[in-house]
Every structure is written in C-alpha cells, then in structure tokens.
Amino acid sequence: MIFFLMHNHTSGVNPENWVDLYADSLYRFAILRINDKNLAQDLVQDTFLSALKSLNKFKQKSTVQTWLITILKHKIVDHYRKSFTDDENDTFSTSSNGDLNDYLENGMWNTEKAPRKWHKTADDIFEEKEFLETLHQCLSLLPEQSRKVFSLREIDGMKSIEICKELNISTSNLWVLLHRARNGLRKCIEKTWMAP
Amino acid sequence: MKKIVHKINMGLMMLIAMGTPSCEIIGRKISESFDRPLTIKERIQIKIHLLGCVFCLRYRDQLIKLHQMASKLADGFEQNKQDEIKLDPNIKLKIKEKIKTHHSPS
Numbered sequence: 001m002i003f004f005l006m007h008n009h010t011s012g013v014n015p016e017n018w019v020d021l022y023a024d025s026l027y028r029f030a031i032l033r034i035n036d037k038n039l040a041q042d043l044v045q046d047t048f049l050s051a052l053k054s055l056n057k058f059k060q061k062s063t064v065q066t067w068l069i070t071i072l073k074h075k076i077v078d079h080y081r082k083s084f085t086d087d088e089n090d091t092f093s094t095s096s097n098g099d100l101n102d103y104l105e106n107g108m109w110n111t112e113k114a115p116r117k118w119h120k121t122a123d124d125i126f127e128e129k130e131f132l133e134t135l136h137q138c139l140s141l142l143p144e145q146s147r148k149v150f151s152l153r154e155i156d157g158m159k160s161i162e163i164c165k166e167l168n169i170s171t172s173n174l175w176v177l178l179h180r181a182r183n184g185l186r187k188c189i190e191k192t193w194m195a196p
Numbered sequence: 197m198k199k200i201v202h203k204i205n206m207g208l209m210m211l212i213a214m215g216t217p218s219c220e221i222i223g224r225k226i227s228e229s230f231d232r233p234l235t236i237k238e239r240i241q242i243k244i245h246l247l248g249c250v251f252c253l254r255y256r257d258q259l260i261k262l263h264q265m266a267s268k269l270a271d272g273f274e275q276n277k278q279d280e281i282k283l284d285p286n287i288k289l290k291i292k293e294k295i296k297t298h299h300s301p302s
Contacts, residue, residue, distance in 0.1 A: 107218025
C-alpha cells in the first residue's frame with residue numbers, strides 16, 4: 001500500500017490533488033457540451049469518483065487530464081443517450097431544416113430568409129474574443145437533439161456511425177438533425193454577428 | 197451591351213440551377229457532405245446548381261466556416277474561459293471530501 005501511495009504521489013496521479021489540478025478544466029469541458037450548470041457539476045464529480053474506482057486501470061499512457069476527460073466524455077455521451085428520447089421538442093419531421101419559411105413551395109430559397117453575404121473569414125471571427133460567447137449562446141439555443149448531435153459530430157469530431165450507435169438513431173435521422181443544427185447556427189451567427 | 201450580356205448570363209445560370217434539384221435538397225446534400233461521401237451524381241448536381249445559385253453558394257461557404265469554427269470552439273473556449281468559468285469552490289470542497297473518503301486507506 002505504501003508503495004502504491006508513493007507511486008501515485010510521485011507520478012502526479014495522487015487523487016487528492018485532482019480537484020485543484022483538473023476540476024476547472026473538466027467543468028469547462030462539460031459546460032460547453034451540457035446546457036445545465038448543476039448537471040455539469042454532477043458529471044465532473046462522477047468523473048472523479050469513477051476515475052478513483054478505476055485508478056488501477058490507469059496505465060499512464062496518457063496524462064491524467066486526458067484520462068479524466070475521456071471518462072467525462074463517456075459520461076456526457078451516457079447522459080445524451082439517456083435523455084435523447086425525452087427531447088420532445090426536436091422530433092424528426094419531414095422538414096429537414098426545421099424552418100419551412102426558409103424555402104418557397106417549389107424548394108427555392110425564400111429571398112428574405114436566404115443566406116446573406118458574410119464578410120469575415122472563420123479566422124477573422126475567431127480573433128474576436130466575444131465571438132466564442134456568441135457561438136456558445138447560439139449552440140445553447142438549438143433544440144436539444146440537434147445540439148447534442150452537433151456537439152458530438154462537429155465539436156468532438158465523433159464519426160457519424162459512432163454517434164448513431166451511441167444514441168441509437170438511424171443515419172438519416174442523424175443527417176436531418178445535423179442539417180437542422182447547422183442551419184440554426186448559421187442563422188443565429190448571421191443575425192447576431194454578421195449584421196451590417 | 198454589358199447589361200444585356202449580364203442579363204443573359206444570369207438567365208442561363210438560373211436555367212442551370214433550375215435543371216438541378218431544388219435549393220432545399222441541395223442544401224441538405226451540402227450539409228450531408230460533411231458527414232458522408234456523396235455520390236458522383238450528387239457532387240455533379242451540387243456543382244452545377246452552385247454555378248447558378250448564389251444563395252446555395254453562400255450556404256455552402258457558411259457551413260464550411262461553421263465547420264472550421266466548431267472544430268476550434270473547444271480549444272478556444274478552454275483558453276479564453278480559463279479565468280471566467282470555474283467550478284464552484286463549495287462543490288470543489290465537497291468533491292475533495294468525497295475523494296478523501298473513498299481514497300483514504302483504511
């Protein structure tokens with residue numbers, strides 16, 4: 001036991017230091033993906049406790065922080081899966097973009113709702129610190145299901161097939177939700193950040 | 197003369213766009229191109245449609261920008277929010293206590 005504790009301490013994996021070292025970072029990771037402060041806090045706590053239970057499995061192939069983030073990621077996906085079917089405000093419909101007013105009856109753009117010209121590049125936009133807040137807010141305004149799949153696909157770069165498996169949805173449903181999320185975010189950014 | 201040529205060009209472009217699936221379908225396929233490989237037929241349809249449809253062209257460019265922004269969001273958020281977003285100190289204490297309890301050799 002003494003050897004175990006010494007080993008933990010000297011290799012920087014002493015769990016009693018985890019909160020000071022990693023709690024804020026884990027919390028920021030969670031709050032970006034979970035629209036609920038209390039839930040994000042709970043997930044961070046669960047992450048530490050799960051890590052503690054499986055401490056003997058930690059092989060030090062990665063850093064402690066990366067390992068903890070991986071555990072938190074799994075917890076977030078678990079939460080998404082459990083709550084996915086309860087998200088009634090975003091059920092799959094025949095309208096793929098979630099806003100019929102964007103298009104006319106013949107499927108051509110409604111010129112009043114059509115995309116406007118953006119004068120800034122993605123890099124220009126990212127130079128402006130407040131933009132992150134805008135993007136985060138726009139993300140939080142999306143319907144739950146769309147927000148979750150967008151987060152997994154575009155922020156975390158998870159493969160479509162993995163998302164479908166984790167959330168138990170078909171690929172066509174995933175594409176509809178992603179299209180809806182992208183269109184919603186595009187419009188939100190245009191309205192709040194690209195207005196002349 | 198220039199105006200007439202411009203109008204003819206615009207008309208031709210409109211006709212080209214009308215010969216392809218609607219903007220609604222093209223928009224959906226543009227989004228799907230980020231998630232699955234499109235067929236050759238779909239890619240040609242999009243290319244032809246974009247020749248004559250400025251709105252779908254903007255739509256595609258905006259989705260590309262959005263894709264770039266989203267991939268940078270996590271890192272940018274972590275860096276820029278380091279001083280602003282922190283876990284509640286009381287929650288930290290609570291977690292520390294729990295870790296101590298679970299970790300204490302007994």
